[in-house]
Amino acid sequence: MIQVLDTRWLGKEGVIAVFAVPHREGVALVESGPESAFPQVVRALSELGYELSDVTHLFLTHIHLDHAGAAWRFAEAGARVYVHPRGAPHLANPEKLIKSAERIYGDRMKELWGELRPLPQDRLFAVEDGERVEAGGLVFTPYATPGHAVHHHVWTVGESVFTGDVAGVRLLGGPALPPCPPPDIQLEDWRASIARLRALPADTLYLTHFGGYRDKEAMLEGLEARLSDWGDWVLRRLKEGKTPEEMVPLFEEKVKEELLAAGLDEAAVARYEAANPSAYSVYGLVRYWQKHHPEAL
Ligand SMILES: [Zn+2]
Numbered sequence: 001m002i003q004v005l006d007t008r009w010l011g012k013e014g015v016i017a018v019f020a021v022p023h024r025e026g027v028a029l030v031e032s033g034p035e036s037a038f039p040q041v042v043r044a045l046s047e048l049g050y051e052l053s054d055v056t057h058l059f060l061t062h063i064h065l066d067h068a069g070a071a072w073r074f075a076e077a078g079a080r081v082y083v084h085p086r087g088a089p090h091l092a093n094p095e096k097l098i099k100s101a102e103r104i105y106g107d108r109m110k111e112l113w114g115e116l117r118p119l120p121q122d123r124l125f126a127v128e129d130g131e132r133v134e135a136g137g138l139v140f141t142p143y144a145t146p147g148h149a150v151h152h153h154v155w156t157v158g159e160s161v162f163t164g165d166v167a168g169v170r171l172l173g174g175p176a177l178p179p180c181p182p183p184d185i186q187l188e189d190w191r192a193s194i195a196r197l198r199a200l201p202a203d204t205l206y207l208t209h210f211g212g213y214r215d216k217e218a219m220l221e222g223l224e225a226r227l228s229d230w231g232d233w234v235l236r237r238l239k240e241g242k243t244p245e246e247m248v249p250l251f252e253e254k255v256k257e258e259l260l261a262a263g264l265d266e267a268a269v270a271r272y273e274a275a276n277p278s279a280y281s282v283y284g285l286v287r288y289w290q291k292h293h294p295e296a297l
Contacts, residue, residue: 001022002157002160002212003020004017005019005041005045009034009066016033016066016209017210018030018041018044023056025056030206031162031164032060033066033070035072036111055079056078058075059140061162061163062149062164063090063097063151064181068091071119075119075120076120078123082133082140084152086150091118094119142155146184147189151184152165159201160202160205160206161197161206163208169272170210170211171268175258177272178227182284185285198220230281231289234282248278248282259272
């Protein structure tokens with residue numbers, strides 16, 4: 001019953017998903033996709049027989065623009081939007097969100113992510129950890145899962161869990177890689193969130209990047225090992241006195257080798273780079289060590 005919609009962001013297939021969950025009064029979405037992909041998501045919904053006005057609820061895992069950029073569009077069409085309390089103020093007033101994204105994406109901002117407008121307050125609901133939301137006979141439950149972002153929830157419905165970015169990025173049957181962009185990366189929190197995912201009774205994992213997977217245990221084990229390995233790798237380079245700029249090409253090469261060793265080809269490596277740029281993970285992990293463990297440097 002859960003439908004994986006491909007946003008085809010920038011014409012790329014299988015990079016950013018939106019999930020549609022039909023219920024007896026319409027359809028709920030998990031993630032909005034980026035605003036630049038909004039027309040494609042509306043098309044995908046209509047192929048399932050839904051109009052925009054049939055979207056009753058939108059559950060967001062976190063407010064990064066690939067997950068929540070089009071939330072205001074769905075809210076303006078009448079959907080109720082549910083998000084972590086630390087994310088809600090930035091959707092109501094996206095000024096800070098735009099500024100911090102502009103710092104990373106510069107003048108490519110609009111082309112990549114489209115437009116961002118304040119989300120109507122009466123459509124916006126901040127939900128706490130464990131606070132159940134009923135939608136047309138289904139129950140959606142958020143679980144606070146920081147580490148990738150402080151404002152991150154996973155959402156469960158029945159046996160399924162929508163993992164946002166905290167279960168990693170996994171494409172074309174390859175391994176799950178942890179996306180580590182600045183500014184929130186916190187490895188201890190992330191490990192605790194992985195433990196929380198393991199303990200949830202939900203066994204099918206829906207990754208925004210990309211799709212549903214049933215091998216939860218093996219996948220989370222691999223993710224956790226890689227998270228530690230990446231963290232250690234950046235720490236060693238910092239201790240050697242390398243700058244982030246010097247680390248980026250080395251880290252890109254390391255990630256490429258890991259993916260090729262897992263049996264993927266160059267095209268798959270490029271798709272992983274599009275979904276989860278290695279350079280951002282260098283900057284995010286450098287910030288983690290400097291902010292949380294200056295004593296280790
Ligand atoms: Zn994210």
